[in-house]
Each structure stands twice: as C-alpha cells, then as structure tokens.
Amino acid sequence: MVDAKTSQSEDDVSTDAPVTRIALLGCGHVGSQVVRLLTERRAEVEAWAGTALELTGVAVKHPDIERSGVDPALITGDAAGLIEGADIVVEVMGGIEPARGLLLAAMERGASVVTANKALLAAHGPELYAAAAEAGVDLYFEAAVAGAIPIVRPLRESLVGDEIDSVMGIVNGTTNYILDEMTTRGLAFSDALAQAQELGYAEADPTADIEGDDAAAKAAILASLAFGAVVPGEAVHREGITMITPEDIKAAAAMGAVVKLVAVATRLDDGAVSVRVHPAMVPLGHPLAAVHGAENAVVVQARNAGRLMFLGAGAGGAPTASAVMGDLATVARNRCRGVHVPAMTVTQGGRIAAIDEAVTASFVSLVVRDEPGVLAKIATVFARHGVSVAEVRQNHSQTGRSAVLGVTTHASRDSQVTDTLSELSAMTQVVGGRIRRIRVEGS
Amino acid sequence: MVDAKTSQSEDDVSTDAPVTRIALLGCGHVGSQVVRLLTERRAEVEAWAGTALELTGVAVKHPDIERSGVDPALITGDAAGLIEGADIVVEVMGGIEPARGLLLAAMERGASVVTANKALLAAHGPELYAAAAEAGVDLYFEAAVAGAIPIVRPLRESLVGDEIDSVMGIVNGTTNYILDEMTTRGLAFSDALAQAQELGYAEADPTADIEGDDAAAKAAILASLAFGAVVPGEAVHREGITMITPEDIKAAAAMGAVVKLVAVATRLDDGAVSVRVHPAMVPLGHPLAAVHGAENAVVVQARNAGRLMFLGAGAGGAPTASAVMGDLATVARNRCRGVHVPAMTVTQGGRIAAIDEAVTASFVSLVVRDEPGVLAKIATVFARHGVSVAEVRQNHSQTGRSAVLGVTTHASRDSQVTDTLSELSAMTQVVGGRIRRIRVEGS
Structure with a gap:
C-alpha cells in the first residue's frame, strides 16, 4: 500500500482568473445532460481549464415548458440575446437554422463555439471553420461524430505527424441495430425497423438514418479531418439499407461476413478523396464486424501508426454530453490563455472523387439459366470490363432450370463493376431483374 | 463531383515564427523512425504547429556507429551538451538514467519534453510532472502507453468532464501473443515463449514482459491519468503469465472465455485506487477477448460516455514514432504560443489499495476426493468467507476416486478468496497442491 501525495496541481493560471460565461443553445436530451454535468463536474473542469465557469442561460424554442434539473431562471427564448454576453456558446439544438446564424454571430462577436451538430457541419462546415479562423476563436465538435468516442481529437491532433490512408466506420447506431437484428434473428428489414422504432432506436421518420444521410454527414467530417480536404456533406455518395434482404445477410454469412452500413473515406492514387456510405459485407475477422447494436466504431x-480502432456509444444524451464537456473544458482553457486551435486544417485542395472512381471489392449475386457454358460467358463479361474475379459460388435450383451465381471480385474501380452489371443484365442467360451487388470492405 | 477549395488554412502564427529546435535522445528503432517522420511530415507538422522545426542533434551512446537515414553530422555522444540549446527534447532512449537526469535538466532550462519512456514515468513520474509544472513547460508521453493508440490525450483532455469508473487494458503485446498462441494452437507456455523469441516478439530476457513489469508500468500511468491520483509503478500489484497452463486455457474455453494478461485500474467505494496486472479469464463477448497477437487495447x-475502447499497435518503431510526432506537433504549437498543458492533474490524494482490497470474480479449480458430501463441504468454506458462488462444474475422474471442481465466484474482495483458498488447501478432502485460481474480468 502506498500513500499518494497531492503535489502536481499547480498550473499557470491563478485561481482568480476571470469567469468564463457559457451560453447553452438547446435543452433536449443532450442539453439537459450538459447542464447536469456542468454542475456535477464543475470543480474538475474548472481546475483543468484554470477558469471559473458560469452558465449564463439556456436558450430553447419553448421557454414555457418546465425542464427538470434546470434552473427556470436560466431558460430563455431569446437565443440571439443570450449569445451576446457569452465567452463560449455550446450548441446542441441541432438543425441548420437558426443554429448556423447564431454560431456565425457568436464567433463574429469573439465567442468560441462547441457544437454537436453534424448536419450543420456537413452542410456549412467550410463557412463555419472560416469564421472561426477569421475571428481567432475555437470551434470544437467532438460530439458531432460518433457521439462519445474521442475521434476528432486523435485525427486532428494525435495523427498530425502521420499520414492517414483510410477511415472506415460504423457511425449510425440505428442502422447497425437494424442490420444486427436482421443478422442474428433473421428478421426482414421492415420488421427490424418496426422493432427499432418501438424500442426508441429509430425515429418515427427514420429516413435520415436508413437512407444513409446521417452517416454521410459524419463521413464528410471524418474525411475532412483525415485528409485535410474540404468535403461537403452533399458530396458524399450514399446508399441506405432499405434494399437489404435476408438473402443478402445469408449470402454474407456464407462468405464468413456480416452486412454493415459503413462510412468509408480513402485517398485515391491521384490524391482525390473518395467518400461514401453504403452497405458492405465485412469479414468476421475485421473488428467492425464485432460492433453490435447501437454502438459506433x-x-x-495510418501509414505509420497502422490500424487504430475507436469504439463506443455513438449517441444518447449522457455520452454526447460527455464529449461536449471535454470540448468545453479545452475551449475554456484555450480561451483564458488567448490561444485557439484551427477547427479544420486544409492542407490539400483535393478533388472529391465520384463514386465511379472508388476502388472496392464487390459481391455480385445473379440468377442465370442453368445451361452449359453460362459460367464462362458470365466470367468473360467481368474480364472484359477489367474486373478480376476472386471467387464464384454456384447453387443450382431444385428444378434444374436456373442457378444462383455468387461472384466475389477483387478490388476494382466502381464504374467497372457498374458497367459489368449493366452488360450482364442485358444477357439472355441472366434471369431479368435478379442481379444484386453489395460491396465488400475490410478484407 | 465537387471541387474543394483551400480557404481555411489561416492561422494565428505568422510564417516567420521563430524556429523550434528539437534535440532527439536515442536513435534505436523508435528514434530512427522519428528522424524519418521529421523529414517526411515536416510540412504538415510545421503548418499545424505554426513554427519551423529544426532537428539540432541526435544523442546516442555509440556515436561511431553509422545510422542509415540519419545525417552523420547530427549524431553526438554528448546528450547533456545537446539539450542545452533545445526548445523541445524528445526522449526515446529508454531506461531510468541518464534519461531522468537529462529530462530534469532540460525542463529546468525551460525546454518542453516528449517522451516514450514508460519505465521512467512509472518510477519517477511525480518528480517529472512536478518539474514540468515548476518550469511551466509541457511534458507529453502518448507513446509511453499502448504505443500508437491515442489514449493519453482522451484520458487527459476528452474525458475531463466525465468520471471514469475503470480502465482495463491489454497493454503488453508479447504476453498477448504468447497467450494467443497457447489458446489457438494449444502450446505450452515455454513453447509459445520460445516461438515468440524466435519471431522477435519477445526479447532474449523476457522477464519484464512475462512477469508483468512492463504492463504494470503502463497500468500506473493509466491509473494516474484516469483517477487524477499519484500511482507509482512499484505500487501496482503484478502477476505474470509464467504459471498459466494449457489446462487453464481449456478451463477458460469451457466457460466461454479466453485467458489474457490484463491491466486493471478501478476506484473502490472509499475512493482508493486499485491497480493490478494479472492473468484473467475474459468472456468471449467482451471486446478485449478479440484482441489478438501483439495488438494492444x-x-x-466512464460514468457518462459509457464504454469506450481504443485499439491498435502497442509497440514497434513506426507506430511509436507516430505517437511521438503527434505529441511533438502539439508541444511545438503550445510552445510558440507560450502555453502548456499540465502533464498530470492530481485531483485526489487517494490511497492506493492493496491487492487484498481489489474486488474481482474468480475461477477456482481444485481436485477433491470423490466422496459424498464433499461439494457441500467446499461450498460451506466459500460461504464462510463471504464469497458468493456463481457456478460449479464437477468432472469425475475415470478412476472414480477424485473429481475436478471448477468454481466461479461472483465479485468478492480479493482477500476473501485468498482466505477461502487457504482454508480449502488444508482440508483432507482436497488433494494437495492442486488448487488454482484465475481472476475473471469483464463479465
């Protein structure tokens, strides 16, 4: 047993440092947890930041609603008025406007910003990053990508001296939950979705999750950080999971893989950045295959660090608030020392590649007439488009009149696979409308 | 396709900022990679740090040996002389002295420090943290724990607004490789060790790895960061893996678990910090069970963020150099802005608990005489010491004269299990010397 001593708590800021005034925009399930943590963890955060923290107000749309745990005197409907006196504005209201206008106004006034708003950053990131640089203030957004998982800081700071080759993530818990249920319990997509809605994992209008829009916003931010490029959310190719069938799940299982909705960002040979969100078969040996339920990873x-994985809760009030508080502590600390960190460092004016240019392996399933020579004809089409075939599985139907071919390709240019499928679909040997393709990642 | 624009690269430091002079101590497999990255990634790191970087020299023990990739003019045997002109000292030489004396001297002169030296921090951390605080300089050490994995920064900065309940890691690649080989290929410990030595995963003298000393040093640093307490390396209870047998591995498999060498740090109910390194059965559903080979995780x-996992390469020249470079970039950035971050924030003068006070589940295996009532007698002993039994498996021998009991306990105070084993070993029904115990973590 060893007695510990307290000896290293000196810091370079005196205890009578000026108070840092914090304005909170939004008081939903994240905002209310930020208010709680600001109370519970005040001492630790103040000690670390070297400044006293004062929550000056909480701006909400409906100030008349009572909010448990929040001093009613702090609640206001006047967000614009609230930010006027703030040193740091914490935005957890979501949506584009009025969030965008409020944050631009706050930075112009010299306030630093902490935000959890992925949709806003994906749509207007460059404008906001430029405003932060112009004003010389911090704009931190750890909570905007993968909830509580510290991924922004490692990408922005820890890996500055390395070179990132790719980022691949499961960044939407709703779709991961649905695919997990389809995989482990054999549910159809619609049934898994209904169950997710019942349990609160999916919203009444699940479009943004199941169509890949939420994941695309996060992919844009991750790609920007990883490659120092401006990647607008709208530039991210996205395919959702609504078309995934139990047959796809079974085909993946036969290959020793699971279907996941992945966000992928890579740099192509010419320096262009390829960013995309789509379902993919992920081999069971890959760490992302073991990410279950609503978790994110x-x-x-990286060229030198090798493969790193970050895993944790991707959403939820308390986890998101934890990430917000970490940012708030650093921003407060930076602020009272008169420094700031660039929100986004653009080191390359890189082009964003179209999905056609992406390089991926694919699994292609097609129903063909069961007649001599059909496999050779199919293989010829793949070869003609320069798509190298890694594996073919053939399952004959019971009637003996058709067969299901499962073709796994080596990594190819996406357009070459698209062209292959287009030619295949016109062949008389291929039974109409039965060609399916799922990309393969992580093998 | 979207064209990206370069617009956010403004920063608050002019391009004619003074040069930051870097002295490198050590040029082994990490140091040589740091030299390489300082060349390859100079532009990116300088842009981020806002200062030009100049490597002023590389101090080594044997300056006469030629080192490929390193300008011979930089090599010196005079480490003390080299640090005199340095703004930042990067220490990758390892060992206690002369590293300790050199870093203390450097900080006293006002230089900031980046180190990968876990043994030094575990043995003399408080002295070094105090010296950094006294001098008002940075002391960064991401590379000292779990190699390339960004874990220090998340613990030190991202989770400041949260509260950490426990940290559990696989932080020694050598032992993880050996246990992995024992698990997947049924090797005995000595054979797996010999193979690890042959492949370069274990050193000729493997003591520090297999006895848990290396993991204990990292556990001390992790515990200090997680709980804001002073945890000297020598205070960490450690048990190595030399006593692990193929039978233990099989018993774990029968329970749906694998044996791993884990570093665990938790806070007990009275606020004391429990830190320990020992083999443990980890259930297959736990993410640490899927960490293979020389990887670390x-x-x-955390109370609010929930469970987070960080995984990656725990050692190696390039991965460790990547972590060193990330630190170097931030330290250079901080330095030319006149700020620093506390190396270690001590928020509690907490006591370090003895291993007896740890609270863990255990798997106990014992050979008993196969006679009526023996199970009841054994169970009575566990109960008398307040150890709650979760599961008992009994395997009768072929002769019918003895049986092997496998008892899994619920979480108990460690001393209660020790006392139970002590009493059991004295019982006439227990066949002498055949009681084995492995703790169970992560269930």
Whole structure:
C-alpha cells in the first residue's frame, strides 16, 4: 500500500482568473445532460481549464415548458440575446437554422463555439471553420461524430505527424441495430425497423438514418479531418439499407461476413478523396464486424501508426454530453490563455472523387439459366470490363432450370463493376431483374 | 463531383515564427523512425504547429556507429551538451538514467519534453510532472502507453468532464501473443515463449514482459491519468503469465472465455485506487477477448460516455514514432504560443489499495476426493468467507476416486478468496497442491 501525495496541481493560471460565461443553445436530451454535468463536474473542469465557469442561460424554442434539473431562471427564448454576453456558446439544438446564424454571430462577436451538430457541419462546415479562423476563436465538435468516442481529437491532433490512408466506420447506431437484428434473428428489414422504432432506436421518420444521410454527414467530417480536404456533406455518395434482404445477410454469412452500413473515406492514387456510405459485407475477422447494436466504431488506417480502432456509444444524451464537456473544458482553457486551435486544417485542395472512381471489392449475386457454358460467358463479361474475379459460388435450383451465381471480385474501380452489371443484365442467360451487388470492405 | 477549395488554412502564427529546435535522445528503432517522420511530415507538422522545426542533434551512446537515414553530422555522444540549446527534447532512449537526469535538466532550462519512456514515468513520474509544472513547460508521453493508440490525450483532455469508473487494458503485446498462441494452437507456455523469441516478439530476457513489469508500468500511468491520483509503478500489484497452463486455457474455453494478461485500474467505494496486472479469464463477448497477437487495447468505462475502447499497435518503431510526432506537433504549437498543458492533474490524494482490497470474480479449480458430501463441504468454506458462488462444474475422474471442481465466484474482495483458498488447501478432502485460481474480468 502506498500513500499518494497531492503535489502536481499547480498550473499557470491563478485561481482568480476571470469567469468564463457559457451560453447553452438547446435543452433536449443532450442539453439537459450538459447542464447536469456542468454542475456535477464543475470543480474538475474548472481546475483543468484554470477558469471559473458560469452558465449564463439556456436558450430553447419553448421557454414555457418546465425542464427538470434546470434552473427556470436560466431558460430563455431569446437565443440571439443570450449569445451576446457569452465567452463560449455550446450548441446542441441541432438543425441548420437558426443554429448556423447564431454560431456565425457568436464567433463574429469573439465567442468560441462547441457544437454537436453534424448536419450543420456537413452542410456549412467550410463557412463555419472560416469564421472561426477569421475571428481567432475555437470551434470544437467532438460530439458531432460518433457521439462519445474521442475521434476528432486523435485525427486532428494525435495523427498530425502521420499520414492517414483510410477511415472506415460504423457511425449510425440505428442502422447497425437494424442490420444486427436482421443478422442474428433473421428478421426482414421492415420488421427490424418496426422493432427499432418501438424500442426508441429509430425515429418515427427514420429516413435520415436508413437512407444513409446521417452517416454521410459524419463521413464528410471524418474525411475532412483525415485528409485535410474540404468535403461537403452533399458530396458524399450514399446508399441506405432499405434494399437489404435476408438473402443478402445469408449470402454474407456464407462468405464468413456480416452486412454493415459503413462510412468509408480513402485517398485515391491521384490524391482525390473518395467518400461514401453504403452497405458492405465485412469479414468476421475485421473488428467492425464485432460492433453490435447501437454502438459506433471508427477504424483509422495510418501509414505509420497502422490500424487504430475507436469504439463506443455513438449517441444518447449522457455520452454526447460527455464529449461536449471535454470540448468545453479545452475551449475554456484555450480561451483564458488567448490561444485557439484551427477547427479544420486544409492542407490539400483535393478533388472529391465520384463514386465511379472508388476502388472496392464487390459481391455480385445473379440468377442465370442453368445451361452449359453460362459460367464462362458470365466470367468473360467481368474480364472484359477489367474486373478480376476472386471467387464464384454456384447453387443450382431444385428444378434444374436456373442457378444462383455468387461472384466475389477483387478490388476494382466502381464504374467497372457498374458497367459489368449493366452488360450482364442485358444477357439472355441472366434471369431479368435478379442481379444484386453489395460491396465488400475490410478484407 | 465537387471541387474543394483551400480557404481555411489561416492561422494565428505568422510564417516567420521563430524556429523550434528539437534535440532527439536515442536513435534505436523508435528514434530512427522519428528522424524519418521529421523529414517526411515536416510540412504538415510545421503548418499545424505554426513554427519551423529544426532537428539540432541526435544523442546516442555509440556515436561511431553509422545510422542509415540519419545525417552523420547530427549524431553526438554528448546528450547533456545537446539539450542545452533545445526548445523541445524528445526522449526515446529508454531506461531510468541518464534519461531522468537529462529530462530534469532540460525542463529546468525551460525546454518542453516528449517522451516514450514508460519505465521512467512509472518510477519517477511525480518528480517529472512536478518539474514540468515548476518550469511551466509541457511534458507529453502518448507513446509511453499502448504505443500508437491515442489514449493519453482522451484520458487527459476528452474525458475531463466525465468520471471514469475503470480502465482495463491489454497493454503488453508479447504476453498477448504468447497467450494467443497457447489458446489457438494449444502450446505450452515455454513453447509459445520460445516461438515468440524466435519471431522477435519477445526479447532474449523476457522477464519484464512475462512477469508483468512492463504492463504494470503502463497500468500506473493509466491509473494516474484516469483517477487524477499519484500511482507509482512499484505500487501496482503484478502477476505474470509464467504459471498459466494449457489446462487453464481449456478451463477458460469451457466457460466461454479466453485467458489474457490484463491491466486493471478501478476506484473502490472509499475512493482508493486499485491497480493490478494479472492473468484473467475474459468472456468471449467482451471486446478485449478479440484482441489478438501483439495488438494492444484499452477499455475505459466512464460514468457518462459509457464504454469506450481504443485499439491498435502497442509497440514497434513506426507506430511509436507516430505517437511521438503527434505529441511533438502539439508541444511545438503550445510552445510558440507560450502555453502548456499540465502533464498530470492530481485531483485526489487517494490511497492506493492493496491487492487484498481489489474486488474481482474468480475461477477456482481444485481436485477433491470423490466422496459424498464433499461439494457441500467446499461450498460451506466459500460461504464462510463471504464469497458468493456463481457456478460449479464437477468432472469425475475415470478412476472414480477424485473429481475436478471448477468454481466461479461472483465479485468478492480479493482477500476473501485468498482466505477461502487457504482454508480449502488444508482440508483432507482436497488433494494437495492442486488448487488454482484465475481472476475473471469483464463479465
């Protein structure tokens, strides 16, 4: 047993440092947890930041609603008025406007910003990053990507001296939950979705999750950080999971893989950045295959560090608030020392590649007439488009008149696979409308 | 396709900022990679740090040996002389002295420090943290724990607004490789060790790895960061893996678990910090069970963020150099802005608990005479010491004269299990010297 001593708590800021005034925009399930943590963890955060923290107000849309745990005197409907006196504005209201206008106004006034708003950053990130640089203030957003998982800081700071080759993540808990249920319990997509809605994992209008829009916003932010490029959310190719069938799940299982909705960002040979969100078969040996339920995970492949994975809760009030508080502590600390960190460092004016240019392996399933020579004809089409075939599985139907071919390709240019499928679909040997393709990642 | 624009690269430091002079101590497999990255990634790191970087020299023990990739003019045997002109000292030489004396001297002169030296921090951390605080300089050490995995920064900065309940990690690649080989190929410990030595995963003298000393040093640093307490390396209870047998591995498999060498740090109910390194059965569903080969991983359980996992390469020249470079970039950035971050924030003068006070589940295996009533007698002993039994498996021998009991306990105070075993070993029904116990973590 050893007695510990307290000796290293000196810091370079005196205890009578000026108070840092914090304005909170939004008081939903994240905002209310930020208010709680600001109370519970005040001492630790103040000690670390070297400044006293004062929550000056909480701006909400409906100030008349009572909010448990929040001093009613702090609640206001006047967000614009609230930010006027703030040193740091914490935005957890979501949506584009009025969030965008409020944050731009706050930074112009010299306030630093902490935000959890992925949709806003994906749509207007460059404008906001430029405003922060112009004003010389911090703009931190750890909570905007993968909830509580510290991924922004490692990408922005820890890996500055390395070179990132790719980022691949499961960054939407709703779709991961649905695919998990389809995989482990054999449910159809619609049934898994209904169950997710019942349990609160999916919203009444699940479009943004199941169509991949939420994941695309996060992919844009991750790609920007990883490659120092401006990647607008709208530039991210996205395919959702609504078309995934139990047959796809079974085909993946036969290959020793699971279907996941992945966000992928890579740099192509010419320096262009390829960013995309789509379902993919992920081999069981890959760490992302073991990410279950509503968890999120991001795998970073760096030239020197090798493969790193970050895993944790991707959403939820308390986890998101934890990430917000970490940012708030650093921003407060930076602020009272008169320094700031660039929100986003653009080191390359890189082009964003179209999905056609992406390089991926694919699994292609097609129903063909069961007649001599059909496999050779199919293989010829793949070869003609320069798509190298890694594996073919053939299952004959019971009637003996058709067969299901499962073709796994080596990594190819996406357009070459698209062209292959287009030619295949016109062949008389291929039974109409039965060609399915799922990309393969992580093998 | 979207064209990206370069617009956010403004920063608050002019391009004619003074040069930051870097002295490198050590040029082994990490140091040589740091030299390489300082060349390859100079532009990116300088842009981020806002200062030009100049490597002023590389101090080594044997300056006469030629080192490929390193300008011979930089090599010197005079480490003390080299640090005199340095703004930042990067120490990758390892060992206690002369590293300790050199870093203390450097900080006293006002230089900031980046080190990868876990043994030094575990043995003399408080002295070094105090010296950094006294001098008002940075002391960064991401590379000292779990190699390339960004874990220090998340613990030190991202989770400041949260509260950490426990940290559990696989932080020694050598022992993880050996246990992995014992698990997947049924090797005995000595054979797996010999193979690890042959492949370069274990050193000729493997003591520090297999006895848990290396993991204990990292556990001390992780515990200090997680709980804001002073945890000297020597205070960490350690048990190595030399006593692990193929039978233990099989018993774990029968329970749906694998044996791992884990570093665990938790806070007990009275606020004391419990830190320990020992083999443990980890259930297959736990993410640490899927950490294979020489990889490292750390699972952080936080009150609000929930469970986070960080996984990656725990050692190696390039991965460790990547972590060193990330630190170097931030330290250079901080330095030319006149700020620093506390190396270690001590928020509690907490006591370090003895291993007896740890609270863990255990698997106990014992050979008993196969006679009526023996199970009841054994169970009575566990109950008398307040150890709650979760599961008992009994395997009768072929002769019918003895049986092997496998008892899994619920979480208990460690001393209660020790006392139970002590009483059991004295019983006539227990066949002498055949009681084995492995703790169970992560269930």
